[in-house]
Amino acid sequence: MRERYLRWAVAALALIGAGIAGYLTYTHFKGSPPVCLTSGCEVVQNSRWSKLFGIPVALLGLLSYLSIVASTLIRHPLAKQLGVMIALVALGFNAYLFYIQAHEIGRYCTWCVSNEIVSLVLAPVAIAWLLSSDDREESGTA
Amino acid sequence: MKRDSRLAPVLAIVGGAIVLVVALVVAMQLGHTSNKKSAANIATDSIAEMLSGIKQNGIELGNPKAKVTLVEFSDPQCPFCGEWARNTLPSLIQKYVRTGKLRIEYRGLDFLDQNFNTTDSERLLRLALAAGFQNKLWNVVELSFENQGQEGTGWATDKLVRGIAIAVGSKGFDASKALADANTNRVVPLINAAEKLGKAKIGKDISTPSFLIERTGSTKVEKTIVGAQPLSTFTKAIDAQLAK
Numbered sequence: 001m002r003e004r005y006l007r008w009a010v011a012a013l014a015l016i017g018a019g020i021a022g023y024l025t026y027t028h029f030k031g032s033p034p035v036c037l038t039s040g041c042e043v044v045q046n047s048r049w050s051k052l053f054g055i056p057v058a059l060l061g062l063l064s065y066l067s068i069v070a071s072t073l074i075r076h077p078l079a080k081q082l083g084v085m086i087a088l089v090a091l092g093f094n095a096y097l098f099y100i101q102a103h104e105i106g107r108y109c110t111w112c113v114s115n116e117i118v119s120l121v122l123a124p125v126a127i128a129w130l131l132s133s134d135d136r137e138e139s140g141t142a
Numbered sequence: 143m144k145r146d147s148r149l150a151p152v153l154a155i156v157g158g159a160i161v162l163v164v165a166l167v168v169a170m171q172l173g174h175t176s177n178k179k180s181a182a183n184i185a186t187d188s189i190a191e192m193l194s195g196i197k198q199n200g201i202e203l204g205n206p207k208a209k210v211t212l213v214e215f216s217d218p219q220c221p222f223c224g225e226w227a228r229n230t231l232p233s234l235i236q237k238y239v240r241t242g243k244l245r246i247e248y249r250g251l252d253f254l255d256q257n258f259n260t261t262d263s264e265r266l267l268r269l270a271l272a273a274g275f276q277n278k279l280w281n282v283v284e285l286s287f288e289n290q291g292q293e294g295t296g297w298a299t300d301k302l303v304r305g306i307a308i309a310v311g312s313k314g315f316d317a318s319k320a321l322a323d324a325n326t327n328r329v330v331p332l333i334n335a336a337e338k339l340g341k342a343k344i345g346k347d348i349s350t351p352s353f354l355i356e357r358t359g360s361t362k363v364e365k366t367i368v369g370a371q372p373l374s375t376f377t378k379a380i381d382a383q384l385a386k
Contacts, residue, residue, distance in 0.1 A: 042373045043229045048188070052170055085155045085162070092163030096170070130155070131148055 006129035007072045010083070013122040014068035017090070020115045021061035028056045040107035049100045057097065061115060064090050068126070080130060087119070087126035094119040189284045190311070192232055196239055198277040201332070203235075204245035206358075210238070210383045212376070213247045213354040215340045218266035218286045219254040219293050223351040226370035227287035233373050238380055245358060248283055249336035251350055258294030264333075265298045265324075269307060271332045272323035273315070281310045282320075344368070355379045357386075 027034045027045065034041045044050065050057055064086050071083025094116040101108050196204055212234070216223035238244035250267040254260070270282040285306045291297025303324075307317040323329070340348045343363055353367040353376075365379045 042233070047229065049170070052166070081151060081155055085159050088156060088159030089162045089166070092159060093166050096163070096167050127152065130152060 003129065003132040006125060006132050009125050010087070010122065010129050011069055011072040013118055013125060014065045014072070014087075017115055017118040017122065018062055018065035018069065020111055020118065021058050021065055024058035024111055024115075025056060025062050028058055034109075034111055037110045038108065040101070040105075041109040041111055043107045044101060044105055044109035044112055047105050049097070049104065061090070068122075084126045084130045087122050090119045091123040189281060189288060192235055193280055193284070196235070196280075198274075198280055200274045200277065201248045201271075201279055202245055203248070203280045204239040205242040206245060208239075208243055208245040208358055210244050210380055211247060211354075211356045211358045212244060212380070213249055213339075213343075213356065214351065215249045215251055215336065215344070215348065215353065216351040217251050217253050217263050218270070218283070218290070218298070219258075219260070219263040220350045221290070221293060222370040224287040224290040226351050227284060230370065230373045230376065231284075234376055234380075237377070243384055244380060248279060249339060250283070250333065251336055251340060251348075252333060253350060254293055260294060260296055260298075262291075262293075262296060262298035265303050266306070267333060268324040268329050269303055269320060271329040272320045272326075273307070273310065274332075275323055275328070276315050276320060278310050278312060278315050278320070281312065281315075282306055285309055355383060357383060 024034060024045065028050070034045060036042065045058075052060060067086050068083045068090075071079045071086070097112060098116050101112065193203075197206070199206065216227070234244065234246075239246060248270070250270055252263040252267050255263045266282070266286045270279050270286065273279050273282040286298075289302060289306065291302075304317075304321060307321050310317060310320075340352065343354055344352050344366060349368065351370055354363050355365040355367070356363055364383055367375060367379065
């Protein structure tokens with residue numbers, strides 16, 4: 001029972017993250033500045049740090065969050081472990097991106113910071129999900 | 143016992159995640175390091191890529207028949223000009239110049255040298271205009287902004303100026319010729335013309351960066367933008383002209 005709620009929580013948080021990353025990916029390819037509370041969004045979006053080997057970081061984030069959502073739908077221990085690992089990688093990489101905003105760019109993108117908060121909440125929930133037992137796993141049924 | 147058997151995969155996953163994060167961060171850093179210091183210790187970032195395939199003619203960038211013209215007045219030493227060049231210009235190039243809707247004119251000004259008793263602005267401006275004789279002005283301008291130092295510190299050393307010329311690195315670009323041309327009087331009329339134009343169209347107290355938005359072929363100023371305004375200020379002004 002607890003496993004199910006945690007799985008839903010992981011899926012919901014990953015969907016929020018996917019929504020934010022999806023919006024940033026859309027504005028990146030459209031070439032328009034994101035709707036933003038500060039002027040930091042477009043500065044961060046246009047900075048040299050917005051791409052990794054030519055791939056928009058927002059797109060990488062979108063793919064990561066969608067993979068986590070997929071891992072909650074595929075009821076398999078390996079998928080679960082992979083989903084949790086992606087959530088932890090997202091947390092670590094988002095921490096790095098926060099550092100870049102603070103120390104290299106000197107501006108904050110509210111969408112990016114929101115995404116970083118999502119990953120900060122998602123990681124412990126994902127670990128709790130990993131540690132929780134699936135009723136079907138316990139009973140040995142599928 | 144059961145808890146231990148559950149913790150083992152968690153530790154493996156956390157360990158794996160840490161390794162992956164370190165790999166991503168290293169890749170990000172290496173990507174920039176290899177990109178930034180590609181020639182003569184000059185930060186080139188993605189300037190060659192940004193300008194690749196876009197027509198340059200003297201001080202002009204982009205399709206000469208583009209509907210809208212953006213005139214940029216900037217000083218190579220001005221920090222806000224550098225911020226605009228690094229953060230806003232790439233989006234304008236991608237969205238409007240690459241699609242043939244906008245051409246940009248670079249009108250370089252040497253205003254800050256007199257404030258700081260330096261020659262940094264002039265040296266880089268001369269090199270940019272000399273590179274313009276080989277239709278590579280924009281590469282030099284953007285490389286200068288990418289490598290910009292703190293104003294008033296004499297950061298545009300001989301080594302840096304030479305390094306920027308070498309870093310242009312394009313086929314058909316003669317760095318030695320550009321460096322030689324930069325020290326001739328050929329570039330002086332262009333510097334004077336930019337200052338005269340800026341004072342006539344923006345005002346005697348023109349500051350950098352300043353911008354004019356015009357319909358190509360017309361001398362009427364449709365909009366004046368002063369300062370490193372957000373990208374949206376430029377896109378709105380350009381879109382308004384494109385919609386007419």
